[in-house]
Amino acid sequence: MKSYEQQYRAKLTSPDHAMEHVRNGDTIIYGMSIAQPPALLAALANRARHGGVSGLKMYTFLPRDPAARTVLSPDLADIIEHHSWFVTAADRDSVKVGLNYHVPSYLHQIPQLVEDYMETDVAMATVSPMDKAGFFSLGTANDYFSTAARTCKKLILEVNNAMPRVFGDSFIHISEVTAVVENHVPLMELPPSNAKPEDDIIGPAIAALIPDGATIQLGIGNVPNAVARYLMNHADLGIHSEMFTEGMVDLIENGVATGAQKSIHPHKHVFTTAAGTKRMYEFMNDNPSIESYSAAHVCSPAVIAKNTKMISINSVLEVDLLGQANAEHLEGATFSGTGGQLDFVRGAFASKGGKSFLAFYATAKGGTISRVVPQLPPGAVVTTPRADTHYLATEYGIIDLKGKSTRERALAIISIAAPQFRDDLTRAAEDMYLI
DSSP, X not given: OOOHHHHHHHHBOOHHHHGGGOOTTOEEEEOOGGGOOHHHHHHHHHHHHTTSOOSEEEEESSOOHHHHTXXXXXXXXXXXXXXXXXXXXXXXXXXXXXXXXXXXOBGGGHHHIIIIIOOOSEEEEEEOOOOTTSEEEOTTBOTTHHHHHHHOSEEEEEEOTTSOOOEESOEEEGGGOSEEEEOOOOOOOOOOOOOOTTHHHHHHHHHTTOOTTOEEEEOSSHHHHHHHHTTTTOOXXXXXXXXXXXXXXXXXXXXSBOOTTOSSSTTOEEEEEEOOOHHHHHXXXXXXXXXXXXXXXXXXXXXXXXXXXXXXXXXXXXXXXXOOEESSEEXXXXXXXXXXXXXXXXXXXXXXXXXXXXXXXXXXXTTTEESEESSOOTTOOOSBOTTTOOEEEETTEEEEOTTOOHHXXXXXXXXXXXXXHHHHHHHHHHHTTOO
């Protein structure tokens, strides 16, 4: 029997040769966000462009720039039918004009979709180097890929020394792998955006409602990151989050996040995907306090609810007077996706002592547009239904909608709108027979 190193050497090949495993009509799943395999994607795009393969279906979540320049190139749209469970700037325009497609999904259900509703021919992602026991770590992206890796017909891994080795249910053995390529390049970095003045109003206001010993989830966006900055005086916070972020590193390094009071996974910082800077990736590497699990576990509302004092903080694009929140549709087109927002909204509220916050700036485009609207526009997507919405937060205040009548909800929502829009919103509420 070959040693692990011998198996590795036997399966090591070039990206071009690895992509010869792809056949016409194959369904391919590739790694999410930072775990996109750039060398493999470039080789596949090259093969497709030169007539080597056709009729492909590809799936991912949060495509980033390497995909935009390769498999998402418009000239390949007739060869590669690309699908995203969460749309980004990389594919937003192509989805808008019908060159590629969005698959609406709750993040916790995507592993089940992969296993029960799809037949995956090829799965490929960037992983950490193999350890002495023959295992690769999925690093920044467990999410749906751990399921795809274990259910696909062919598994192709792109090894990168920069990908952190992460614990939890994050390991793939060399015996499960079809082919390996090496591509030691810097991982994509996504540093936090520059803070806006509103962040320094909303951040501390939400932080003041988070008790010591709470377990937190932070979503994408400025406001969740701002909340992390204002938690530095808290004690014994836990982390159970779809995304591991730069702000969480600060909380751990400063002894604020210890996980000591967590109900499940005590003393462990749990996530399913991560994106940040080189500093964060190095902090994650071989850190036994950090564990990743499938989105089916991390984002399951039932699992989330097992954490006592679970606090969920996410961003939305707009909210209407009924309390419906849209986080994924903008100006008539798909902007992002549902992701794990509703998973955590529901899980946090079901948690003993839990709270969910949906935060947003009250206006857009220099104060000319209100993000509080009478009704969501026709065709807009309801990410969080009105009966699920708990706390709403803007720079004008925080409100709790649970248990309120439609009249009370409308008045409360108007109170956190920008002042210049409140009269019009009040008239609209009267026309809608809400007040």
